[in-house]
Amino acid sequence: MNTKEFIKNVQLVSGGIALLSAAGLTYAITKGLNNRKTYKRPFDPDKIVELEGKVLLRDTADDKKSEARGAIFDLQTKDEVIPVHLGPSWYLDHQGRRFKVGDKVMVKGSRVQHNGKDFIVAISVTMGNEVLRLREEDGTPSWYGWSKLV
DSSP, X not given: OOHHHHHHHHHHXXXXXXXXXXXXXHHHHHHHHHHHHTOOOOXXXXXXXXXXXXXXEEXXXXXXXXXXXXXXXXXXXXXXXXXXXXXXXXHHHTTTOXXXXXXXXXXXXXXXXXXXXXXXXXXEEEETTEEEEOBOTTOOXXXXXXXXXX
């Protein structure tokens, strides 16, 4: 093999690696953007409320093993009982914070309606001096970052 053939082969291999890298990066970005599109919970940043009360009931919103399987609890305030949607069960399982019936909490979130019923999409839940952050103020879920938040 002469020098010209060697250089041509190196250029072909380098070009192939660059092409595969660009394709991989494009795939990763597209997958990330598509994951954001799958989040279907309503959120209205103009309807942020803070409610204090106690946890009455814990549940999951769906039986599927997907983001649709959300952790929720009913919050008893002095005026009402309202469901609070926290986020996907898998995310909360990794946060190390478990809410029990009777826990006194402060919930900050967006008060929205679905099928004519009010509920809160939680931004954060405070218990004592512990804060579980679930979303940004604009509704962007914290689990997009996949990190343990305190």
